[in-house]
Amino acid sequence: MATDTRVILICSGKGGVGKTTLTANLGISLARQGLSTAVLDADFGLRNLDLLLGLENRIVYTAQEVLEEECRLDQALVKHKKESNLSLLPAGNPRMLDWLKPDDMKRIVDMLKEQFDYVLIDCPAGVEDGFKNAMAASQEAIVVTNPEVSAVRDADRVIGLLNTNAIKPVQLVLNRVRPRMMANQEMLSIADVTDILALPLLGLVLEDEQVIVSTNRGEPLTLNSVNSPAAKCYLNIAKRLQGEDIPLINPAEESSGFGAKFRRLMQTKIF
Amino acid sequence: MRMNLKGQKKIINIETSQYPNWKICLINELKNLNSNNVEIDCNDIDLSCTDILELISIADQYNCKIISFCSRSIKTIVSSQSLGYKSQFIIKKPSDNTLKMNEKNITFSKSHFHQGTLRSGEYLDSPGDLLILGDVNPGAKVSAEGNIIIWGRLLGIAHAGSKGNSQARISALHLRPVQLRIAKKVARGPKEKPQLGIAEQARIDSDEIIISPLDAT
Numbered sequence: 001m002a003t004d005t006r007v008i009l010i011c012s013g014k015g016g017v018g019k020t021t022l023t024a025n026l027g028i029s030l031a032r033q034g035l036s037t038a039v040l041d042a043d044f045g046l047r048n049l050d051l052l053l054g055l056e057n058r059i060v061y062t063a064q065e066v067l068e069e070e071c072r073l074d075q076a077l078v079k080h081k082k083e084s085n086l087s088l089l090p091a092g093n094p095r096m097l098d099w100l101k102p103d104d105m106k107r108i109v110d111m112l113k114e115q116f117d118y119v120l121i122d123c124p125a126g127v128e129d130g131f132k133n134a135m136a137a138s139q140e141a142i143v144v145t146n147p148e149v150s151a152v153r154d155a156d157r158v159i160g161l162l163n164t165n166a167i168k169p170v171q172l173v174l175n176r177v178r179p180r181m182m183a184n185q186e187m188l189s190i191a192d193v194t195d196i197l198a199l200p201l202l203g204l205v206l207e208d209e210q211v212i213v214s215t216n217r218g219e220p221l222t223l224n225s226v227n228s229p230a231a232k233c234y235l236n237i238a239k240r241l242q243g244e245d246i247p248l249i250n251p252a253e254e255s256s257g258f259g260a261k262f263r264r265l266m267q268t269k270i271f
Numbered sequence: 272m273r274m275n276l277k278g279q280k281k282i283i284n285i286e287t288s289q290y291p292n293w294k295i296c297l298i299n300e301l302k303n304l305n306s307n308n309v310e311i312d313c314n315d316i317d318l319s320c321t322d323i324l325e326l327i328s329i330a331d332q333y334n335c336k337i338i339s340f341c342s343r344s345i346k347t348i349v350s351s352q353s354l355g356y357k358s359q360f361i362i363k364k365p366s367d368n369t370l371k372m373n374e375k376n377i378t379f380s381k382s383h384f385h386q387g388t389l390r391s392g393e394y395l396d397s398p399g400d401l402l403i404l405g406d407v408n409p410g411a412k413v414s415a416e417g418n419i420i421i422w423g424r425l426l427g428i429a430h431a432g433s434k435g436n437s438q439a440r441i442s443a444l445h446l447r448p449v450q451l452r453i454a455k456k457v458a459r460g461p462k463e464k465p466q467l468g469i470a471e472q473a474r475i476d477s478d479e480i481i482i483s484p485l486d487a488t
Contacts, residue, residue: 127392153409156410157390157391160389160392163390196409196426
């Protein structure tokens with residue numbers, strides 16, 4: 001039985017910045033470190049965490065049935081086929097959109113807390129009811145954003161809401177960083193983002209085409225020890241979450257140097 | 272001026288409305304006095320211990336013994352009590368004088384102080400002046416009927432003098448707003464980056480919003 005379960009909300013405000021991808025990869029990385037981890041898909045209206053994890057065809061029940069006592073929690077939990085420490089719990093059925101209330105969310109998370117070391121909640125985009133439900137049961141949060149003005153603006157809004165709901169710590173993951181564009185100042189720099197958001201940076205994730213491939217395959221990048229830049233970033237984030245002191249990558253170094261160019265060339269040719 | 276008979280004790284009311292200061296008032300009162308025991312009503316006057324010692328020595332010169340003090344000023348009561356005199360605190364009645372003070376207090380309490388960063392989507396409004404200790408991020412909006420002072424960066428929208436006060440000003444350590452409004456004037460923020468480390472102020476000058484370094488005004 002886990003006593004000090006960490007319940008982490010993964011949110012962004014804007015859609016498509018990589019919440020679900022981060023949840024899936026972080027879940028796998030934590031599970032591979034031997035921690036029992038549950039990922040809760042609170043974005044059940046447009047649920048696709050199960051797709052990313054390749055577990056779509058195994059879902060029978062959802063948290064909704066658990067709360068209505070139509071099934072037991074362990075029946076609804078979907079264990080990952082390759083990583084047994086990781087379980088997925090879809091919060092609800094896409095056809096029943098308004099059943100979930102903040103109290104329901106708290107009850108589900110309280111149940112999960114009894115069995116798991118980590119509960120990662122994949123939050124829906126937006127700041128409406130779906131977000132409020134997901135936030136209700138969380139203790140801490142990771143805000144995902146891209147180095148784009150609109151994503152940063154929405155993240156800022158979300159951080160404001162998290163602060164008013166006394167969720168802390170709130171940490172930042174900057175996703176889809178393109179070192180070359182940053183070096184050429186075609187993209188917001190890391191300093192630009194952290195200046196506005198004023199949050200501790202939990203990690204950077206480099207732009208990586210393999211993310212798309214892995215999403216389509218239903219196998220998160222971190223599952224196979226492929227030599228992918230994004231996978232390394234996700235693993236580092238998981239380690240930092242555990243309290244390990246791993247220095248952040250420097251995008252300036254990634255963009256220059258023969259080694260990096262060679263790696264880029266290799267990666268683009270392989271697929 | 273009020274002189275009441277209370278047994279043997281006379282009450283001397285010192286006040287400054289008819290006299291240049293309380294000492295002259297006291298001396299005048301003592302001259303006309305035919306009793307040796309007095310109570311001093313100090314009204315609203317703030318008296319320190321030294322003031323009260325001086326008051327006592329003046330009374331001594333006229334062979335008067337001070338029995339007690341009463342006052343509406345806490346400071347006077349504390350001073351007289353610490354010198355061992357019986358003292359009575361009179362709770363302020365809403366006379367004309369105190370009403371004015373209350374009004375002053377109300378305008379003061381209208382001012383708003385906010386500590387912390389205002390993030391996108393947040394909105395802060397004040398019926399008086401507004402002081403913010405933190406940043407105003409892009410997408411956030413602040414407005415005040417009076418002045419706005421931001422001890423931080425202004426990157427969002429600020430509206431000073433929201434009820435039409437065109438004398439209102441907007442000051443910030445780093446003034447780079449999306450939009451500035453003073454009274455009914457609207458201006459887009461400056462495009463060029465401001466010099467770092469110089470606080471700036473926006474105000475209306477000849478019907479236009481201008482921004483200038485704060486120390487030059």
